[in-house]
Amino acid sequence: MRVVDLANKHMPFVTTCTHTDDTSDERDELIRVRKKWLRDTMKKGLKVKVALDENQEPLGFAHCLPIELGTWGMSGKDLMTVPCLTLCYQRVYDREQGSGAGRALMEAVGEEAQKTKKGVAVLCYDNDFWFMPLSFFKKLGYKEVARRGETVIALKTFTAVDLPAMHTSQYTFKPVPGKVVVDVFWHPMCGTCISEIMNFRAVCVEFGDKVILNEYNTGDKAVLDKYQISRALFFNGKSRCWGYEAPRDEIRKEIKKALQEIS
Secondary structure, eight states: OEEEEOOGGGHHHHHTTTOTTOOOTTHHHHHHHHHHHHHHHHTTTOEEEEEEOTTSOEEEEEEEEEGGGOBTTEEOSSOEEOSOEEEOHHHHHTTOOOOSHHHHHHHHHHHHHHHHOSEEEEEEESSSOSSSBHHHHHHTTOEEEEEETTEEEEEEESSOOOOOEEOOOOOOOOOOTTSEEEEEEEOTTOHHHHHHHHHHHHHHGGGGGGEEEEEEETTSHHHHHHHOOSSEEEETTEEOOOSSOOOHHHHHHHHHHHHHHHO
């Protein structure tokens, strides 16, 4: 196994978030949005590390992002961040462990960070879910420096650096009389977010002028800095989250419920 920088031949694996066998109608749009974010952000300093197996097939990847560009859930300076570290989705679903790909990817991130930064910060989770588990990063020498519930900032430094700060929501609901206002915060880095906003666009239009859909693209650093939210869903100011992308039938239920409440 070896780790390389993202090349064009790895784009299908990375842009689909490893779901290369996806044949859904939304796949092409997801790829378009992800690819644009990747190419635009790579011009500003993003690196993407890709782990390859002995047959040179991709096993997983890591976004290696300067924190100053705006990252998931936190702010800071002089640090590299990893907003997403993942293996091929089938390996994740099967709970396969011990490949060494995750460790190799984070070692490559560390080597990249040492060129220009003072450390690496990750937003991770103190639970047994597969995505960005704190237990994994602790094994690599990362230390907890901030926490809100199960969400943790873990940090590994090469030299002294100011600690990153966790984002605190600055969202305020702005009601519109007689309407259901749906506020969706989504990030073009995240395949789940992209699928989610496509679902909201498709469903909200079904209700005509009864529903107002406000989209907040948090890949725009000005939007991220203003609201300090990477991903969130609000129906008339009430937060709702499914973890995975919001299903269309569930979005309909929430809108119908909100319509009944204002009728």
